[in-house]
Amino acid sequence: MGYFILGVGALVALLLLARWIANADPRLLAWTVKVAGGVALLIIGVVLFVSDRLQWLMYLVPLALPVYFQWRSNRMRRRNAQGPAPGGRSDVNTGWLRMELDHDSGAMRGAVLRGRFAGRGLAGMSLDELRELLDEVGADPDSVGVLEAYLDRVHGPGWRGGAADEGTGAGSSREGGSGRAGLSGMTEPEALEILGLGPNAGVDDIKEAHRRLMAKLHPDRGGSTYLAAKINQAKDTLLKRR
Numbered sequence: 308m309g310y311f312i313l314g315v316g317a318l319v320a321l322l323l324l325a326r327w328i329a330n331a332d333p334r335l336l337a338w339t340v341k342v343a344g345g346v347a348l349l350i351i352g353v354v355l356f357v358s359d360r361l362q363w364l365m366y367l368v369p370l371a372l373p374v375y376f377q378w379r380s381n382r383m384r385r386r387n388a389q390g391p392a393p394g395g396r397s398d399v400n401t402g403w404l405r406m407e408l409d410h411d412s413g414a415m416r417g418a419v420l421r422g423r424f425a426g427r428g429l430a431g432m433s434l435d436e437l438r439e440l441l442d443e444v445g446a447d448p449d450s451v452g453v454l455e456a457y458l459d460r461v462h463g464p465g466w467r468g469g470a471a472d473e474g475t476g477a478g479s480s481r482e483g484g485s486g487r488a489g490l491s492g493m494t495e496p497e498a499l500e501i502l503g504l505g506p507n508a509g510v511d512d513i514k515e516a517h518r519r520l521m522a523k524l525h526p527d528r529g530g531s532t533y534l535a536a537k538i539n540q541a542k543d544t545l546l547k548r549r
């Protein structure tokens with residue numbers, strides 16, 4: 308009777324597991340399989356160690372290595388065939404602004420972190436307000452560069468001419484565009500945010516993210532010179548540490 312109840316319980320558990328697998332998010336399912344596989348291997352290792360049969364691992368490892376390398380090769384082949392994953396995002400933070408770039412659409416969004424317009428989103432600000440903000444952040448080259456890139460992308464290069472017509476001050480300070488916005492030093496976390504990568508990104512991931520972003524933001528394609536320079540700097544920063 309006990310085995311019958313145990314069998315029914317196991318059958319119900321298998322049915323529930325099959326139902327969950329059919330409806331689970333593929334990413335969650337992949338993560339669960341990895342964790343379960345790791346736990347199972349750990350348990351097997353402990354059992355072999357306790358039962359003094361650890362020598363069996365010496366025979367299993369040579370058999371498992373070809374399987375692992377074949378799996379890794381297939382995974383890389385599928386990944387390259389699928390191309391870059393959609394939905395990527397880059398974040399650029401300066402002393403005054405927090406900017407976000409959508410990799411798919413190339414759209415830019417931003418928010419002001421301090422000053423007169425603190426808490427405001429750039430999308431909700433008028434062109435005149437954005438020009439005032441540009442004057443306010445004038446002492447921070449990174450903030451100037453990223454804000455000018457946003458203005459070029461959203462309002463087109465015509466905003467520079469309008470500012471210049473105002474005469475001295477704001478207009479004259481913008482002559483030459485973002486050339487006055489130099490590049491400051493960059494840390495590895497900042498570089499990862501700009502390329503939209505995680506801390507475990509490899510050399511191939513870095514190069515692919517750089518290629519994808521430059522396809523959107525290269526000046527020859529209507530992008531920003533400043534952002535293109537930041538993307539190049541992010542790639543160089545990460546590759547030096549790999």
